[in-house]
Amino acid sequence: MNELFREKGLWAAAAVYFAALVIGFPYDQIKIPLQAGDFLKLYQEALCTQIVLFCIPIMSVLPVGAVFVRESSSGFLKLYINRISRTEYIKRKTMQIYLGGILPVFFAGLFGALVCFLFLYPLELVGEIAADEVWKAVLLLARVCLVGGIMAEVSGIFAALFGNFYMAYGMPFVGYYLLVILKERYLPEMYSMYPGEWIAFEKNWGADGGGLWWFLGTFSLAAGLLHGIVLYMRLKEI
Amino acid sequence: MGACRQVAAAVRWNFLGFYKNPRIIMAFLFSFILCFFLSERAMTVAEYYDSPVQAFEPFIWTFGDATSILLCALLLILLFMDLPKLSPFTPYMLLRMKKGRWLLAQLIYIFLVTVLYMLYVLAVTGILCMKKTYPGNIWSKTAALLAYSRMGKDLSVPSTVKVMESTSPFACSAQIILLLVCYALTLSFLMLFFQMWIGKKAGVAAGLFYSLFGFLLNPKVLAVILHKEEYQMFQIRRLTGWISPLNHATYGMHDFGYDVLPSIGQSCLLFALLLGFLAWLSFRTLKKYNFGSFTGE
Numbered sequence: 001m002n003e004l005f006r007e008k009g010l011w012a013a014a015a016v017y018f019a020a021l022v023i024g025f026p027y028d029q030i031k032i033p034l035q036a037g038d039f040l041k042l043y044q045e046a047l048c049t050q051i052v053l054f055c056i057p058i059m060s061v062l063p064v065g066a067v068f069v070r071e072s073s074s075g076f077l078k079l080y081i082n083r084i085s086r087t088e089y090i091k092r093k094t095m096q097i098y099l100g101g102i103l104p105v106f107f108a109g110l111f112g113a114l115v116c117f118l119f120l121y122p123l124e125l126v127g128e129i130a131a132d133e134v135w136k137a138v139l140l141l142a143r144v145c146l147v148g149g150i151m152a153e154v155s156g157i158f159a160a161l162f163g164n165f166y167m168a169y170g171m172p173f174v175g176y177y178l179l180v181i182l183k184e185r186y187l188p189e190m191y192s193m194y195p196g197e198w199i200a201f202e203k204n205w206g207a208d209g210g211g212l213w214w215f216l217g218t219f220s221l222a223a224g225l226l227h228g229i230v231l232y233m234r235l236k237e238i
Numbered sequence: 239m240g241a242c243r244q245v246a247a248a249v250r251w252n253f254l255g256f257y258k259n260p261r262i263i264m265a266f267l268f269s270f271i272l273c274f275f276l277s278e279r280a281m282t283v284a285e286y287y288d289s290p291v292q293a294f295e296p297f298i299w300t301f302g303d304a305t306s307i308l309l310c311a312l313l314l315i316l317l318f319m320d321l322p323k324l325s326p327f328t329p330y331m332l333l334r335m336k337k338g339r340w341l342l343a344q345l346i347y348i349f350l351v352t353v354l355y356m357l358y359v360l361a362v363t364g365i366l367c368m369k370k371t372y373p374g375n376i377w378s379k380t381a382a383l384l385a386y387s388r389m390g391k392d393l394s395v396p397s398t399v400k401v402m403e404s405t406s407p408f409a410c411s412a413q414i415i416l417l418l419v420c421y422a423l424t425l426s427f428l429m430l431f432f433q434m435w436i437g438k439k440a441g442v443a444a445g446l447f448y449s450l451f452g453f454l455l456n457p458k459v460l461a462v463i464l465h466k467e468e469y470q471m472f473q474i475r476r477l478t479g480w481i482s483p484l485n486h487a488t489y490g491m492h493d494f495g496y497d498v499l500p501s502i503g504q505s506c507l508l509f510a511l512l513l514g515f516l517a518w519l520s521f522r523t524l525k526k527y528n529f530g531s532f533t534g535e
Contacts, residue, residue: 162260164260166260166261166263166264167260167263167264170264170267171264173271174264174267174268174270174271177271177274180274181271181274181366185274185281185366185367185369186369
């Protein structure tokens, strides 16, 4: 974890995410005085903008997506692997990369919520904020974080497969947009594989909407598992 | 004959591993995504009128715009970052052939890659919009509606009556491809020259500067910078139409009988002269070029 927090890329990615939130914020919807809880609604809209969706496959892979390429090309991996077991290395790297995708969004989202609260809450009329609204904002941020984590794992898979920075940083972006293209240009009904829907959560995902959480959880696990297998195969060569 | 064989062998060598190079793969994949973003306007129009468009019309509407050409050409910088192609095999090649022939092979390689890239862009734009397109060589009803309505101007879709009257979709796209290739070649030749003259970073910087130069000489941008009014725009358009390479590559910035702008032929001639000059500079630089490093990448 300390290794991850020392990464400058993590903080740079979080800053870019926050900038995306600021740029995409729906300023035109601010009508003073605001109703109670409006700051949360505006915050949720800012999290779903195109600019944030565009940033996910770029910024989430930036901190540690290509860590395997970096460590293997510099020769550091040979020294590192002598000190810990292969399984421990794989566990550490898959978790590190997954968290490296989640944390920039989480920090930016948390900071964004704080800024929204500080600047917009004083403009609201006195009233009670529904707990449901708070919970919806938390779940939305969690979904963006999970998509970021999945993208980072995809980056890790390509980094281990090809051992190349272009592939590690570029393929998650290409894969993400291939899914967007598939839905927007050819299969408009295929919302389950549409990254925008993973975040917006507007279509049918089962009676209680739990389908999406199972989907994102399974996707994360599958990506992590695949990443682990590819890393194991690569480490056997050392 | 022997010279041709040598040049062909050097070109073939440059293409070795081309399709497996991650940088090349990524450049082509990014271009696919870029075409998706750029063709969004064309799809919006087709969906708005709910009528099909000719297969090449999305390409014509997308790459008839200077900004799209600029963005598309920027990916060429990624494609040609490693020019001139040096590898451990290069000294053996240079022992058997003249340096001039080796450089000619580099230029032919650039030309072939650029043509391949532009044809790929044409194909990809067509594929991305294929749900709303038909193949016949006739302008669509959507194009006519756009040309006679204000929507084309509002969406910055370059579909005009003068274009539709003077040419067919196939001929129009062929002309756009020709202009795109010419622009991309000047960008690539410039990069090659600077990479050989100063170094790799200078080559990339020259490519970016060339693109920035084109962007700043956009009539709208220049009018804002020079504080020109709407009625003075024709002067700005005429000036930038002649001095900006990006506008020479923009189909809509040509003379269709009404304006004092360059014709397509004149633009191609100017590009040819510029390419000839850059090739001559490259040949001159080659005499002093330091082949010290043959380690390759």
